[in-house]
Amino acid sequence: xxxxxxxxxxxxxWTETFVDISRDAYSIAGVLVEPEAAWREAIVICGSLLDHxxxxxxxxAMLARVLAQAGIATLxxxxxxxxxxxxxxxxxxxxxxxxxAEACLxxxxxxxxxxxISCIGVGLxxxxxxxxxxxxxxxxxxxxxxxxxxxxxxxGPFQRKPLYDGRIVDVNGYRIGQRLYxxxxxxxxxxxxxxxxxxxxxxxxxxxxxxxxxxxxQIYQELLERSGRAVVVHAFRAARFWLSAELPLPVAEVCRCxxxxxxxxx
Amino acid sequence: xxxxxxxxPMIAESRGWLVVPSGHLAxxxxxxxxxxxxxxxxxxxxxxxxxxxxxxxxxxxxxFVLFSRQCAxxxxxxxxxxxxxxxxxxxxxxxxxxxxTLRAEARAALDTFQADFALDELxxxxxxxxxxxxxxxxxxxxxxxxxVLWSTAxxxxxxxxxxxxxxAFTMLRMYxxxxxxLATWRKLLRGGVDGAMVRRTLTKRQxxxxxxxxxxxxISKRRSGARRVPMLxxxxxxxxxxxxxxxxxxxxxxxxxxITTVPKADHNFSSVAWATQATKLTKEWLSRQGLLGRLxxxxxxxxxxxxxxxx
Numbered sequence: 233x234x235x236x237x238x239x240x241x242x243x244x245x246w247t248e249t250f251v252d253i254s255r256d257a258y259s260i261a262g263v264l265v266e267p268e269a270a271w272r273e274a275i276v277i278c279g280s281l282l283d284h285x286x287x288x289x290x291x292x293a294m295l296a297r298v299l300a301q302a303g304i305a306t307l308x309x310x311x312x313x314x315x316x317x318x319x320x321x322x323x324x325x326x327x328x329x330x331x332x333a334e335a336c337l338x339x340x341x342x343x344x345x346x347x348x349i350s351c352i353g354v355g356l357x358x359x360x361x362x363x364x365x366x367x368x369x370x371x372x373x374x375x376x377x378x379x380x381x382x383x384x385x386x387x388g389p390f391q392r393k394p395l396y397d398g399r400i401v402d403v404n405g406y407r408i409g410q411r412l413y414x415x416x417x418x419x420x421x422x423x424x425x426x427x428x429x430x431x432x433x434x435x436x437x438x439x440x441x442x443x444x445x446x447x448x449x450q451i452y453q454e455l456l457e458r459s460g461r462a463v464v465v466h467a468f469r470a471a472r473f474w475l476s477a478e479l480p481l482p483v484a485e486v487c488r489c490x491x492x493x494x495x496x497x498x
Numbered sequence: 499x500x501x502x503x504x505x506x507p508m509i510a511e512s513r514g515w516l517v518v519p520s521g522h523l524a525x526x527x528x529x530x531x532x533x534x535x536x537x538x539x540x541x542x543x544x545x546x547x548x549x550x551x552x553x554x555x556x557x558x559x560x561x562f563v564l565f566s567r568q569c570a571x572x573x574x575x576x577x578x579x580x581x582x583x584x585x586x587x588x589x590x591x592x593x594x595x596x597x598x599t600l601r602a603e604a605r606a607a608l609d610t611f612q613a614d615f616a617l618d619e620l621x622x623x624x625x626x627x628x629x630x631x632x633x634x635x636x637x638x639x640x641x642x643x644x645x646v647l648w649s650t651a652x653x654x655x656x657x658x659x660x661x662x663x664x665x666a667f668t669m670l671r672m673y674x675x676x677x678x679x680l681a682t683w684r685k686l687l688r689g690g691v692d693g694a695m696v697r698r699t700l701t702k703r704q705x706x707x708x709x710x711x712x713x714x715x716x717i718s719k720r721r722s723g724a725r726r727v728p729m730l731x732x733x734x735x736x737x738x739x740x741x742x743x744x745x746x747x748x749x750x751x752x753x754x755x756x757i758t759t760v761p762k763a764d765h766n767f768s769s770v771a772w773a774t775q776a777t778k779l780t781k782e783w784l785s786r787q788g789l790l791g792r793l794x795x796x797x798x799x800x801x802x803x804x805x806x807x808x809x
Contacts, residue, residue, distance in 0.1 A: 248588075250513035263586060286554060289585060290585065315560060316563055402770040405559035405773055442684055442685075
C-alpha cells in the first residue's frame with residue numbers, strides 16, 4: 233500500500249511520516265510529525281508502557297500535532313518488543329527502553345543537526361526519558377505525570393493479578409520478562425535515579441494537581457533536585473480525576489507550557 | 499527436512515495513511531517478502547483485514563500486531579486499520595463515531611488493500627464492533643471467503659433489565675474500589691464529586707438503539723442467506739454478551755457459523771493464555787477451511803518468534 237504521508241487539515245498543516253529507526257539488529261517504529269514551516273525545535277516523546285501506553289496513545293498523537301502547529305517537530309516511537317516495533321517483549325527491560333529512546337534522540341540529531349532537541353516522558357516514560365537524556369549531550373527534559381511502579385497503572389477495577397509462567401510474566405495479556413517485571417514492581421527504577429545527569433540541562437515537570445500521580449511527581453521532583461538539577465513544576469487541574477493514571481492529557485495546556493518553557497523556543 | 503525450511507520467513511511491514519472522505523486513516527500492512535510465492539501465477543493471493551473494535555489498530559495488548567505477523571508467516575497478507583478518531587488517524591469531519599462511517603472506512607481500506615496487493619480472496623477478522631462491521635462487509639463483497647469474529651456482540655440486542663443491572667453492578671464495583679484511593683477522599687471532602695455524573699453513569703442506557711446499528715450495517719437474515727460465508731465466532735467465557743450473541747448468531751447463521759468459547763477468558767482475551775487459545779482456535783479453523791498458505795507447514799516452528807503460540 234502506498235500511503236499518503238502528508239496530512240493537511242483546516243488551514244494548519246504538518247507532515248506526518250512513519251519512520252523506522254535502526255537499533256542494533258532491528259528497527260523501532262516511529263512517527264515523525266513536522267511543522268510545514270522550517271523548524272528548529274524538536275521533541276522526542278517517550279510514551280508509557282503496557283495499558284497505560286494504549287490509553288495515552290491518542291493523546292500523544294494529538295499532542296504531537298498541536299506541537300507541530302506551534303512549530304515544534306516531534307518523534308513518537310514504540311519501545312522494542314511492544315506496539316509495532318520489532319524485538320522480543322520478553323527480553324525488554326529498562327535498559328533496552330533507554331537504548332530505544334537514545335536511538336531516537338541520535339536519529340533526530342542526525343536528521344536535523346542544527347535543531348535543538350528535547351525529550352518528553354509521559355508516565356513510566358518519564359523515568360526512561362530522564363535516563364536517556366543523561367546519556368547524551370545536554371538535553372532539556374520534560375516529565376509529564378511521572379509514574380514509578382506498574383501498580384499505579386494496573387490498579388484499575390478491571391485489572392487482574394499478574395500471572396507468572398516460568399521466564400515470562402503475563403500482565404493483562406502483555407507478555408513481559410521477569411527482569412522488566414521486577415524493575416516495574418520492586419522500585420528498582422528509583423534506586424538509580426536520577427541517573428548521572430547534565431546539571432545544566434533544565435527540567436520541566438508537569439502533573440495533575442491532587443491526582444493519584446501527584447505523589448509520584450513529588451518524588452520525581454525531589455530526586456532530581458537533590459542531584460542539583462533545576463526543576464520547573466507546573467501542576468494543572470484536571471476535569472476528571474477518576475481514572476487516575478488514565479487521565480486524558482490536557483493537550484492544549486501541555487503544549488502551551490512546553491512552548492513557554494522551552495529554552496530556545498520563539 | 500533441509501535447513502531452508504527452518505528459517506522463519508522474511509516479513510515486511512509498512513505503515514501509512516489512507517485518505518477517505520472522513521479523514522486520513524492510519525494503516526499498517528504485514529506480508530511475507532515473497533508474498534504470493536514463487537508460483538504466484540497459480541497460487542491464490544489471500545489477505546486478512548483486521549478490524550479492531552473502538553481502539554488502536556494494534557488490537558488489545560497488541561494482539562493484532564502479533565497475529566498479523568503470524569498470518570504473514572502462513573502466507574497471508576494483513577492490513578490493520580485505525581478508524582478516524584483513533585490511534586494515528588486524523589478526522590476531517592465529526593461523523594466518525596457513527597457505525598456507518600466506521601463501516602465506510604473499513605470498506606475503503608478493504609478496497610485499497612485488495613487493489614494494492616492484487617488479492618484474490620479476502621478473510622475478515624473483527625473484534626467486538628469490528629466483527630459487526632466485518633459481518634456487514636462480508637454480505638456485499640463477493641471475494642470474502644471467511645469471517646473470523648472475536649467477541650462480537652449480537653447486532654440486535656435489546657437492552658434487557660439484566661444487562662442494565664450488570665452495567666450498574668460493574669460501575670458500583672469500580673466506584674467501590676476508588677473509595678480506597680486517598681485522592682477520592684480528598685475530592686469528597688472538598689465537595690468536588692459530580693453527583694449527577696455518578697448517577698448518570700450508574701443508570702446509563704445505551705447511546706443508540708441497536709436496531710439503528712443493525713440498519714446501518716445492513717445485516718439481516720434475508721441478506722445473510724444470500725451469501726454463505728463460513729464464519730468462526732470466538733468468545734471469552736466471561737464475556738457478558740456471549741450468551742446472547744451465541745443464541746443470536748446460531749439463529750441467524752445456522753449453517754455457516756462455527757461458534758467456540760475460550761474458557762474463563764474475558765472480552766478482550768487479556769491474558770497470554772487466552773489470546774493464545776483464541777489465535778490457536780482461529781488458526782485451526784482457517785486450516786480446516788483450507789485458507790492457510792503453502793507456508794503453513796514450513797513455518798509452524800516460527801510461531802514462537804512472535805510470542806503467541808510458543809507454548
